[in-house]
Amino acid sequence: MRFPTPLIPxxxxxxxxxxxxxxxxxxxxDAGQEVTVHCPNPGAMLGLAEPGARIWIAPTPDPKRKLPYGWRLVELPGGHCAGIDTGLTNRVVAEALAARTIPTLSAYAHIRPEARYGARSRVDFLLSGPDLPDAYVEVKSVTLRRNGDCAEFPDCVTARxxxxxxxxxxxVAEGHRAVxxxxxxxxxxxxLxxxxxxxxxxxxxxxxxRAAGVEMLCHGTRIDPTGITLAGPLPVEQAPARAQS
Incomplete structure (x- = not known):
């Protein structure tokens, strides 16, 4: 997914x-002037919103928007980068699904976003294909890292x-795939x-x-000021065993 307009440091x-x-x-x-921008991330953003951090913002093309820019990236130590716009994650995944670059989901030909399911939810993607069980795919954006090379989710309480x-x-209980x-x-x-x-x-x-059969997948990303694309799979760790009382 390429950013539609060049980002500004x-x-x-x-x-x-x-x-x-x-x-x-x-x-x-607006170089050198203080401006207020939209931060498209409802989470705690632990470690990503430190004053003085170098970030990248995108001009807002819609003149009806109140704020002139939206925050997209933050630079990290060692030349790394993080995307803070949670709304872009589904676009990145949609492109990967269409290109069939997610190995465990590459057999599905039909992709339906925002399909109703469950009691009162919409699934991010409903995948279907001949002779395949429907696959219900929820997507979560992960930005927290506290120790070593391990990403963590969530960064705050999320009842949703x-x-x-x-x-x-x-x-899964109804016989479908759930991811x-x-x-x-x-x-x-x-x-992760x-x-x-x-x-x-x-x-x-x-x-x-996970014990009930929901498939837990994780993928990294390639990020720079030109865009974000889905990278290869990352392992999802098991929770440490709890001591029996």
Whole structure:
């Protein structure tokens, strides 16, 4: 997925109210001036919103939008990068599904986004094909990294995420394939585990869903200021065994 307009480097001053950030663009018509931009990420963004960080913003093409830019990337140590726009993750996955570059899902020819399923949810993608069970695919954007090369999910409590796991478990019970696809939107990670200390309920729901047959997949990404593409699969770690009382 290529960004439709060239990104502009900027320095982050502060992120606040979840969806707002004050920045100073380095180039462009607002270079050197403080501007408020849209932050398209409802999560905690731990380690990604430090004042002084170099980030990349996109001009807003719609003149009806109140804010002139949207935050897209943040630079990381060692020349790495992270994508902070959770709304782009499904576009990246949609391109990969269409190109059949996700090995475990490459046999499916028909891709339907935002299909209704479960009690009150929409699945990100419903895949179908001749002589294949329908595959219900939920996508989650992962940006948290605290230790070594391990990405973690979630970065804050997500009751909605746990509900999606329950919905996928129900699809398995009905005889369908159900896939939770975690997309690591940073290029400095080599594996994924659940952040049990940040959301114990989600971690329990994850293990229950995996035990019930929900497929847990993870893919990395290739990220630079020109765009984001899905990279190869990453291993999803099992939760450590709990001591029996």
């Amino acid at each position: 900027a320095r982050l001053l502060r992120r606040y109210k979840r969806f707002l950030a004050d920045v100073i663009p380095e180039t462009g018509p 995420g746990a509900r999606h796991l329950a919905d996928l478990t129900q699809m 939770m696809l975690y997309v690591v939107q940073r290029d400095d990670c080599a594996r 585990r659940m952040a049990e200390d940040l959301d114990p309920a989600y971690a329990r729901a994850f293990e229950a869903a």
